[in-house]
Amino acid sequence: MPWLAEPLAQLRDGARGHALILHGPGQVSLLSLAFRLAQAWLCEQPPGPCDQCPSCHLSLAGSHADLMVLMPETHQQALRWGGGAEGGDAEVADGESKSKRKPSREIRVEAVRQAIAWAHGSSSRGRGKMLVLYPADAMNVVAANALLKTLEEPAAGMRILLCVEDPERLLPTIRSRCQRAAIAMPKHPEALAWLSAKGVNDPETLLRAAGGEPQAALALQEAGLPSAAWHALPGRVAAGDASALTGLSLPLAVRLLQQLCHDAMAVLADAPPQYFPLGSVPKPANWVRLLAWQAALLKAARHDEHPWNAPLLLEALVAQAHATFARKATGAGKGAGRSSLDTLPT
Incomplete structure (x- = not known):
């Protein structure tokens, strides 16, 4: 470094x-x-x-x-x-x-x-x-x-x-x-050069995903999220595909969903996303569903050290994301993932 x-x-x-x-x-x-x-x-x-x-x-x-x-x-x-x-x-x-x-x-x-x-x-x-x-x-x-x-x-x-x-x-x-x-963050060209030397393809995308921190960007690729997977992640989550998070630790998966939620709020407010590439984040259906998903993610983040319910919790969060991004109301639109999320204390 x-x-x-x-x-x-x-x-x-x-x-x-x-x-x-x-x-x-x-x-x-x-x-x-x-x-x-x-x-x-x-x-x-x-x-x-x-x-x-x-x-x-x-x-x-x-x-x-x-x-x-x-x-x-x-x-x-x-x-x-x-x-x-x-x-x-x-x-x-x-x-x-x-x-x-x-x-x-x-x-x-x-x-x-x-x-x-x-x-x-x-x-x-x-x-x-x-x-x-x-x-x-x-x-x-x-x-x-x-x-x-x-x-x-x-x-x-x-x-x-x-x-x-x-x-x-x-x-x-x-x-x-x-x-x-x-201690300041590295300059952008220096961070990109370091990531390229580490074998990261499209370092610009992962550096943006990691908020400008090169080591965190490298960790994303090592966790199985190269730039192509990062581009596809919002669409897969919006479609209800929980396998997009397969192999990730629960804290990392919840953090990535929180980043997607943050960018979805930006898109709904007609602002550019911060973490994901422009055009990769679908527009949510409305603020009510989006804020409900945000609250569920915050609740999950407080208890992400519990490994026993990780698969069920992620499935519930992704199901709620699917309802959040759905342009028409679905059966999952009300209380998606409620049973799994409500097993967590407030």
């Missing part, structure tokens, strides 16, 4: 505090930058990261004893993260196993407390310890308050990197104890 080279060098050489908030659009890029910055500070051949020394090899393998990444279990699953995410997120106080509960959307207080205890241990390679929190606003109030003492009085050699799109989502007491660095 060449657009991260300049901020990486600036922060590696210029950051003097022990706690740094990395903020800006594109959380995946923020995580990549934070990881590379932590790797650089741990590198045994400064200025680093050299990717060759034993410390860099450990960091890249996700097994460096002096690097800890805290993130919610939902993010670990979505990113297929194996890069050293440790801490109490893998355990809960009552001993409930991870397999018997839903994945957590939060960075739990148990994880933060484990990280604090870890930070006060000795550095394995003498380069200090690095703690990354992603996204930092996933800490609840209890977890954030547990981190405060460490921010005020960090262990010797410890650095803390907090990744968040909007620092205002963090507690004022957290923000006041950290330096900040705003």
Whole structure:
């Protein structure tokens, strides 16, 4: 990711505090930058990261004893993260196993407390310890308050990197104890060139689909949504074809449907779509059905960590989309998917 080279060098050489908030659009890029910055500070051949020394090899393998990444279990699953995410997120106080509960959307207080205890241990390679929190606003109030003492009085050699799109989502007491660095999105030509080099056909379409974030655009293709499938998605969903979402995780599928709903609102208001190509989004029948579908999607998004009802939920949402886009009333027009959606708590 060449657009991260300049901020990486600036922060590696210029950051003097022990706690740094990395903020800006594109959380995946923020995580990549934070990881590379932590790797650089741990590198045994400064200025680093050299990717060759034993410390860099450990960091890249996700097994460096002096690097800890805290993130919610939902993010670990979505990113297929194996890069050293440790801490109490893998355990809960009552001993409930991870397999018997839903994945957590939060960075739990148990994880933060484990990280604090870890930070006060000795550095394995003498380069200090690095703690990354992603996204930092996933800490609840209890977890954030547990981190405060460490921010005020960090262990010797410890650095803390907090990744968040909007620092205002963090507690004022957290923000006041950290330096900040705003990270910009790459310029459009640079993002297109990077995607092309990664083998993405029609990178313009997927970059638009991902809101301008190159890594998210690449993730769409890797998830089985190249540009041709993205072009066809609105029409297939409008036709009630739930197989258009086959193979996608439930959170990703719901997010894509929300993007389609957003663009359908734009089309109904005679405005251009934001995420899908012009002309690919059918015009909805009316605002009543469209707003009802939007409400159903918002409800589903709040509970998209439940895997048990994923196929039924997606079928219900797509059936409601079909009714939303149908130019004539159909039997699905009233309460499409109601039985599946109503199994979710409000």
